[in-house]
Amino acid sequence: MTTPSILKGRIWVWPDDVNTDIIIPFRFKARTNDPVEMAKYAMYGFDPEFYKKVKAGDLFVAGKNFGGGSSREQAPVAIKYSNVAAVIAESFARIFYRNCFAIGLPALEVPGISRQVKQFDEIEVNLQDWSVRTRNGIVHPALKVPEFLRGLMREGGLVEFYKHHHSFPWETLETKAITR
């Protein structure tokens, strides 16, 4: 399934340093392999009832270091299967960010974004331009990511990519290394 290039939705605003224990506690995520079940515990650390309140197409806007802590891919999976269409943050923790691309959840790093929005604003994410348009009409470019990762995200993550190409996106990479 290919991700649409324009995503419009209302936003949930989260603070700095939202870690993966908040996004989905271990004792729930380590007891199921079903993404729909995982979604019932999304953002449990902040609000155990979050899954009842989120609507399909909602977006996340967070402060710095979103997704810190454990490597648990169940964290972006729980967000994706809550039908949240994309996560925008001032910055992401390293493993969480990789996991978003690996599962095809759009993740855009936009410095300063959390000061430009408030809870339930409508915003627009443009995956073609890799930018975010806030309610005041201002377009905020996201930090650039390599094309092979954007392609991976567009194709829906590693499972979809592999099924289609029988290879992984980095297998065709030319490294930028400088030969001396």
Place this chain on the structure above:
Amino acid sequence: MRQGILNDDSLTFAEKIISIRADGAESIHRPGDITVLPVDLAMAQDSTGPLAIKVFGEMGVPRVWDPSKIHLVIDHSFPAPDEKVANLHHLMREFVKKYGVRLVEGSISHQHLLENHVVPGMVLFGADSHTCQAGAVGAFATGIGSSEMAAVWASGKLWVKVPESIKVNLTGQFKKGVFARDIVSHFIGTVGEDGGNYRSIEWKGPAVKDLSIASRACISNNSMECGCKLSIFEVDPTTQEYFRSVNRKSMYEIHAGSKASYKDEYDIDIGKIVPEVAEPGNVDKVKEVGEVEGTPIDQAFIGSSTNGRYEDLGVAAKILKGHKVKTGTRCVITPASKGIFEQAIKNGLAEIFLQSGAIFTNATCGACVGTHLGVLGENEVCISSSPRNYIGRMGAITSKIYLSSPATAAASAIEGKIADPRRYL
């Protein structure tokens, strides 16, 4: 070329190991470059492995790239505390039977790999954030998620971005009651919980020679709490002696060049560090023990991949010997591996724990992740030698976790409130 890179004075550890190990041509790689590394060892555990198995199945890959290099470790919830976990463990054992990969049960992955498989210069990816522990012996070791792990199982390779590096210069000597955990807590308190995000940390300086392999493993492991990609102690005589004793050979002994360039440099005088405690909610809310002393606790936990090694249990035993755990307080002690468990029984540590009224469990991640053997109820307070104090990490979202060294946790168990370990040493 390879020798040229090894001798290059301008490269950090990360730049050097990636340049040497990168797939294809050996050439100089600088921060920001993206390349592909062949994998020497791939590990997934019982809370990331089942999802990787599912993803691997969905990809439709017919076989794994090299079963001898793939380790599945059942450690987080071992033995299974309930039916749901048991079913996921079963899925792992079936995968092991089908593909012939390695299975480990009942030791924490990072400790098991350090004791049995890791060597300097290897490339290790683990579906667990604390995989960076293996940097303690000069390996490239970092955490990834389940889908990327499935891709490694299929292809034996993974992309990496060359990180910028941070240098930490350690000087001075430990004061009484201060341990490796206090150094790394102090560092995290200084840089903040994303202060090492995407970066490689190099631990250097004259005080490194005084750190045992276990202490280095604690520091490399816990460095994850500032988000790092790698946390490195270069090979030195202590490392070489360790690998002689376990009869394993290095792949590469890599040393950063003296003219390497670092994003940030920090100096830490160990002699100025006191027992440190992180307050609930964030790992970087680090205080001196005196600032939180007297806070009542319901539980003390000594264990985890960060601080469940034999030297940690030894310090706890030294403090608990001749004392009783305060009535109404639970003290849970969980070793990091089966070998440590056995040694603790053989050398009389287990007896000291039991006589003090502590609970001595099998090796597992256990209470650290709130899965079994010490889960916290509503509003309960725990002091813990584990790595994280996040909301709901060890149980109820209203429970509170203070982080400390095993010594501070043991002293607190005796008093039923946060206590300064220096009084007991």
